[in-house]
Amino acid sequence: MTLVLFAQPALAAPNLVVSIGGNTVNTNDAKLVSSKTVTLSVYDSNGEAQSVNITVNNKKVAAKSVTGQVYNWQANLSLTTGINNVTVSANGLNNSTGIVNFQIMYVTTPVPGLTYDVPSLPASGKIEAFNRTVTLTYPRGDVLVDGSGQITNSSVAFTVYDPPTTRPDNYHFLASQVIQISVPQAVYLLQPGQLTLSYDPNISAAVADQLAIWYSPDNDWSDDDNYILGGRTDVRNHTVTAPFQFNGKTEGYYAVFLADRVFKDFTSQSEAAWAYSSVMPMWAKGLVEPLPIDRTDNNFGAGNNINRLEFTTILIKGLGLPIIEKTSSVFSDVYATPEGNNGSYFGSNYSSANGFKIYDQSHTPVQYAETAARYGIIAGYPDGTFKPANSLTRQEAAVILARAANLKLLSDGDKAKTDLERIFTDASAIQPWAAPSILAAYRARLIAGLPDGDKKIKFAPNDPLTRAQAITMVYRLLEKQKKI
Numbered sequence: 001m002t003l004v005l006f007a008q009p010a011l012a013a014p015n016l017v018v019s020i021g022g023n024t025v026n027t028n029d030a031k032l033v034s035s036k037t038v039t040l041s042v043y044d045s046n047g048e049a050q051s052v053n054i055t056v057n058n059k060k061v062a063a064k065s066v067t068g069q070v071y072n073w074q075a076n077l078s079l080t081t082g083i084n085n086v087t088v089s090a091n092g093l094n095n096s097t098g099i100v101n102f103q104i105m106y107v108t109t110p111v112p113g114l115t116y117d118v119p120s121l122p123a124s125g126k127i128e129a130f131n132r133t134v135t136l137t138y139p140r141g142d143v144l145v146d147g148s149g150q151i152t153n154s155s156v157a158f159t160v161y162d163p164p165t166t167r168p169d170n171y172h173f174l175a176s177q178v179i180q181i182s183v184p185q186a187v188y189l190l191q192p193g194q195l196t197l198s199y200d201p202n203i204s205a206a207v208a209d210q211l212a213i214w215y216s217p218d219n220d221w222s223d224d225d226n227y228i229l230g231g232r233t234d235v236r237n238h239t240v241t242a243p244f245q246f247n248g249k250t251e252g253y254y255a256v257f258l259a260d261r262v263f264k265d266f267t268s269q270s271e272a273a274w275a276y277s278s279v280m281p282m283w284a285k286g287l288v289e290p291l292p293i294d295r296t297d298n299n300f301g302a303g304n305n306i307n308r309l310e311f312t313t314i315l316i317k318g319l320g321l322p323i324i325e326k327t328s329s330v331f332s333d334v335y336a337t338p339e340g341n342n343g344s345y346f347g348s349n350y351s352s353a354n355g356f357k358i359y360d361q362s363h364t365p366v367q368y369a370e371t372a373a374r375y376g377i378i379a380g381y382p383d384g385t386f387k388p389a390n391s392l393t394r395q396e397a398a399v400i401l402a403r404a405a406n407l408k409l410l411s412d413g414d415k416a417k418t419d420l421e422r423i424f425t426d427a428s429a430i431q432p433w434a435a436p437s438i439l440a441a442y443r444a445r446l447i448a449g450l451p452d453g454d455k456k457i458k459f460a461p462n463d464p465l466t467r468a469q470a471i472t473m474v475y476r477l478l479e480k481q482k483k484i
Contacts, residue, residue, distance in 0.1 A: 014049035014090040014098030018042050021117035022155065029102040032114045033079070034130050036106060040088075042073045048092030055087045056104075079106040110177050112162040120153045129158040134179050136244065138193030147186035147248070157182040161253065166222035168214070168257065175199045175211055176256035178219065181246075188246050195229070195244035198237075199256040208233045209484070210259045210284035213242040219253040228286025229254075232484055243320050259284035263300040265468075272302035275468035278475040281484060287317050288471055302468040309334070309388035311397065311470050312378050313368040315404050318478045321371055329366040330373070331386035377404050395434035395461035397470060398447055402437035405477050407444055409436035424459040425452045434461065446476045 018025045019041045025031055042052050042063065052073045054061040057080065063073040077086070084104040091097055107114060110130035118127055125140040136156075146152045161178040176199045199211055213229040214221065231242030240256050259280070266276040279302060282288045291301040291310075316323070369386050372378040378400050380386045392400075402409065410416045416435040420427040423442065430438060438459065441447040449457030478484040 013046070013096035014044045014092045015046040016042055016044055016049070016052070016088060016090055016098040016100050018088050018100045018102070020104070021115075022119065023115075023117070025100070025102050027100050027102060031102065031104050032111070033104055033106055034108070034110070034114055034116050036079055038077050038079065038104065040075045040077050040086075042075075042088055042090075044090060044092075044098070046092070048096060049090035049098065050092075052088060052090045056084055058085075077104070079104060081106055081108060110160045112160050114160045116158040118156045118158075120155065127156065127158075130160060130177075133160075133177060133198045134158055135196040135239075136181075136193060137196070138189055139191045142189055142191050142193065144183070144187050144246075145190050146184075146188075151190075152184070152187060154184050154187050161219060164219055164221050164255075166220055168221050168226065171261040172257040172259055174221075174255060175203055175258045178253055178255045180219070180251055180253050182251040183246050185250050186248050188248065189244075192243060192245040194241050195254060196239050196241040197254060197256050198239050199258075201238045203238075203258060205235045207258065207260070208235045209281040211240050211256050212259065212285040213240050214255055214257050215247070216253045216255075217247065217249060217251075221255075221257075230285035230287065230484070232482060262298075263290070263302070264298050265300045265302040270303075272300075272466075272468040275302060275472050278472040279468065282314075282318075282471050282475055285484060287314055287474075288467075291467075300467075302466065302471075304467050305391040305464040306467045306470040307389050307391055308378065308386065309365055309369060310467075311392055311400065311465070311474075312372045313365070314471065314474050315377060315400070315477075316368050316371050318474050318483065319404065319481075320483065321375060323363055323367050324371045324374060325367070330370055331366065331380050331384065333385045334366045334369045334388050391464040392470070393462050394447075394459065394465050394469070395430060395438060397465045397473065398441045399434055399437040401446055401473055401477065402441050405441070405444065405446060405480075407437070407440040409440050411436075420459070423457070424449055425456050426458040426460065430459060430461045441473075444480070446480070447473055 020031055020033070020038050040054065042054070052063050054063050054075050056077055061075050061077060063075040077084075082105065084106060085101075086104055087099065087101050089097060089099045108131055110133045114130060116129040121142065121144050123141055125138055125142065127136040128134070143151045144154050159180040159182070161180055163174060164178060167174060176197050179197065195213060197213055203211070211231075211233050213231045214226055215229055216226045218225070229242035229244070231240040233240050246252070264270070265272045266279070267273065279288065279300065283300075290299065291304065295301070365388065369388065373380060413432040413435050416439045417427060417430065417432065419439055420430060420435055424430075438447070438461070449459050452458035475484065
């Protein structure tokens with residue numbers, strides 16, 4: 001009889017893989033967290049461990065096996081503020097052991113390096129991180145979708161970054177932490193949400209309306225691929241809230257900047273000085289720009305007449321209406337591409353401006369014009385043109401403003417004219433088609449008259465609308481709708 005002996009394979013020690021929030025933690029690591037309770041996962045890739053022992057600050061924590069996964073354990077760790085020393089150990093066969101020692105640093109204030117991971121989008125419609133330094137809100141039941149529109153159960157990660165070494169220019173100052181928000185490539189919210197960031201509470205309330213949220217794809221705030229999200233400032237809670245959508249890239253960086261600049265137009269001797277308190281917040285939030293775009297004389301161009309395209313653009317951007325993504329134009333004189341730009345978009349006062357991108361890296365003029373047309377805010381002409389460079393009269397602007405504000409108008413034009421005669425000295429010059437809109441906009445305090453002698457005002461319906469007047473009107477509308 002022959003005896004055959006089979007050699008048994010050598011048994012390896014437990015090889016423990018430890019992770020917190022899906023991120024692996026190795027021996028001697030220090031993991032920053034902002035939650036008092038975290039979930040610790042332990043997996044033995046060698047399949048030797050029969051159980052694991054977990055201690056936090058020398059106190060043993062019970063670990064439970066996950067059903068159907070023999071060598072996978074989880075434990076909820078309750079942390080104390082500051083450093084928590086964690087030891088994970090397991091005994092295998094033949095007295096073999098596996099040990100991982102590390103630290104978890106639980107902090108209640110956001111510090112660089114701090115992360116907060118959400119394994120999937122909560123159905124509650126809100127994610128709060130870093131003691132409410134960052135809040136992402138969205139419609140309840142909203143979902144994440146990939147580039148093809150398919151629902152994906154993706155994680156969302158928030159990370160606090162060191163203050164940047166760059167800033168947009170000499171007029172913008174960092175006013176908050178820099179927050180990186182990460183999702184897998186080409187993942188979006190099905191319905192856009194809102195991002196709220198806390199800003200430095202020491203910033204004076206007098207300039208708080210000049211705060212805005214900025215986005216950067218690479219944390220370089222001095223290059224030309226950044227974008228101003230804008231936002232409404234809450235002085236009481238020291239926060240700024242802006243519309244939000246993931247940018248389709250793996251990560252993006254977000255921060256609040258304070259705009260501080262003195263334009264010559266708004267000195268005490270200037271005719272446009274009265275508009276300073278309206279124009280500056282609109283500029284800070286990326287809704288208007290000095291024109292011409294390439295001017296270097298530190299003037300804003302507030303006294304220049306505004307044209308149809310610029311007024312339309314300010315309204316659409318300010319109201320936050322979804323932009324049409326068409327690449328062809330319904331108007332024969334507003335082009336979908338830079339080719340065909342004849343330099344006249346901004347009118348004769350802006351002939352040196354390269355205006356086919358209106359304060360925006362992503363959109364062209366045709367998209368603003370067509371978006372406004374779709375929503376009935378502004379109309380083209382019977383010959384299929386938009387006439388983007390045409391100036392607006394004050395009565396034309398009132399009609400557009402009343403549409404954008406969805407104001408209720410008197411159906412009786414004669415009655416509107418009679419009411420206007422009690423207000424304006426030149427009401428007889430107002431056209432019947434404009435009278436109901438002017439009356440409604442005046443009563444809504446969106447538009448005002450001009451001085452005309454002792455305690456009297458005129459409307460000047462046929463005067464061209466200046467940029468200062470137009471920006472002020474839109475500012476009042478956005479303030480009324482709590483969008484700025």
